[in-house]
Amino acid sequence: MAEPVGKLLLFGATGDLAQRMLLPSLYGLHADGLLPDGLTITGTARSEHDDQAYQAFAKEALDTFLPEDRKDESAVGTFLQRLRYQPLDASTLEGFDDLAKKLGDISGGLAIFLSTAPSLFGPTIKGLESAGLAGPNVRIGLEKPLGHDLPSSCEINDIVASAFPEERTFRIDHYLGKETVQNILALRFGNALFEPVWNAQAIDHVQITISETVGLEGRAGYYDTSGALRDMVQNHILQLLALVAMEPPASFDGTAIRDEKVKVLRSLRSITPEQAPHLTVTGQYGSGAVTGEIVKGYDEELGEDSDTETFVAIKAHVDNWRWQGVPFYLRTGKRMPERHSEIVIQFKPVPHSIFAQRGGLLQPNTLVIRLQPEEYVRLLVMAKEPGLDREGVRLREVPLDLSLTTAFAGARRRIAYERLLLDLIEGDPTLFVRRDEVEAQWAWIDRIREGWKANAMKPKKYPAGSWGPSASIALTERDGVTWQE
Template structure:
């Protein structure tokens, strides 16, 4: 990939939680490892009335709080903070953009802008940037989700940004795509010859994708109650995982080939008709219960008002193409669940004939588990014979073949997903960023589900905090003779 690094980086929302927890530590990590371009300046911006020294102090405190102890280096910290400057901007006030342009100065060497703000401010932000010469051919922009709440609002946002920035200079972020284990899905599929012959409807029975959280609302009440689990998690993270699992082999590892194949998957998702919605989707909302050894409140008690927002959703989906015809994709996400885990479970079809059946040997289908968090590993569940003389019959048992990323790559530092994405933004590589046609195909599928819920008057079923969601989610798979892959 031909790299085209910029000389300047602009962070909108630089004093916010995402910046303090993720962006500034990620940029420091890249700086400490000598990966940032020499002389790259980082301009922070927010509504806060702050000078350069104040921003450096804020960044220093954030790094002290969120950096691992073994990553703190006084020399690296000092030189990193010297890269930082600050200029206050009110995105809704056009007059505040001129001082920003003066602060940044010449952008002929390239400027990357990271827009971590409410989508309602995107239009005024891009218009303001354009008005002061910060949107020309040498400028690229990254957009932090959410990018709308349905197809219409997403199109409005994309149309707004597209009036100023062409698609080749827009970087839409889904931070899951920056995770090492997510990228390893591609290495696992397309770097090993033994998977491809069975990675299809002839070899795979079903696929399960789970993103389970133990937390409740935390500080996200305002956003989350207007979004719900379907928009918050399925519309981006989970569907991106579906695409990586289901896509055809790209010819090259580049922004066009990879994203072309992902977009084909999204366009192949079977739209769920209103009459089918009650049969293939389950919604839930957590009630009070025990989580992490503590008694926790219900969603509505945390929110402080009644709500029909779903905090859990399970879906039986299908990808209608040659490779995946008839293979169900079971998708599940929720808050206040039994454990925190993100994983993909690929259940292969059983062997066509068991030679052990007459001797008491029972076979289970092979399962490939790709765990994304909290641990990162790939595990293959295979059948093996238990030791013994077999006078009472042959005993077979499922045993795991484990590849622990932490153990196998113990000498390599595990990077924050945002490190990879920020470096790719700075260098101009769009491969791990989401293209407009992907976003719109995702929303088309999501909107059909929500229309089905509205048509059927669907209300979320209650489930106790600390469990795996409503009992209807278990029935969703067990009707097909499938069991969720739980810990």
């Protein structure tokens, strides 16, 4: 089924995600001539719109969220002509026949992007089936959250699988659509330099950090029932870990890559309740200052007391031949001093320094893969400072930088949803998450939450604008490791 469809159906078509990401992404693909000729885009939600009203709604979203250099009145006009709209209450079967009539002939294939509350997954799938919108030429993309633990995730997966087999189910993790995330594969498997030393013999530890400066930002209803462990670690961070730790796939295709990722996720060492207080840290931001602005604490922002964590740090291990004994330090939090996502590969020191007797001090090599906001790969290497060395050899750590932004300055930087929506339309599953991956992730996360519950672990307060609770520093420093900041 890896061929373009003729129609796209967007559930949640008036929501924040649609306005900020989906409509601008689809417009970008249209403006660059990447959407199939004749592809129509039908939006549906509870809001009462007709086609013209929805086109006006979409134009306002594009005016608001498109970068100025991407605005082209002619391209916007032809893009809006692709848009249709059908009101629908997805909690009942009644409106799905009207939705099918609005879509018309789907013999050319239909792709569905489903972004709804988890409680609506069941009724929506049943409605699609009842209206003949779940046939063999229909594929479905699922936006998270897909459950809040392993049982609820399995329940949603079973509901979806009753109408859509795995090969027609595309689970979305928008991090996998980022260019730099995809470059992890190119870096590892496209260069003879790295793969021979990408193992426990050469690597001391790995750090993965996703830090945010924002707080709740209008997501209080969702976030307080989720928390940082479910919202960020379960999907984004574990997917990054899998890409860093996976074995070389036989080929660059969805099956081979996802086979290797799931092996890593199944190899994650379970964190027992006895280990949870020593291998995990949970925190919640209080009041403080972020980027020079005074901000409220989480409870004050929420309007009530809560034990939801906004920060998590974990020491994880992958129990396989390649990574035995190598700790993976994972960290994510809100109201941090700066926004960035990065992977740090810390190599072991050289086995013997020939410079020690001459006063030369060596630092182990470090590879930093920055995903956002700027995108770069930086290798820190040792070099000799210029001089006559009469008082000893002076060595200094210097960076070898590859700025992806600069190196590909002529190429337009696409937001992640452009790639993922195009792959959904064309039927390429490589950058989507398979069911066995999701369930392996949840199994590991649930064990951690069991440990928190068994030990009555509550989030430790940390000031907004800091790097989290002091316990997260102790988590690494007891191993002689310092977080990269």
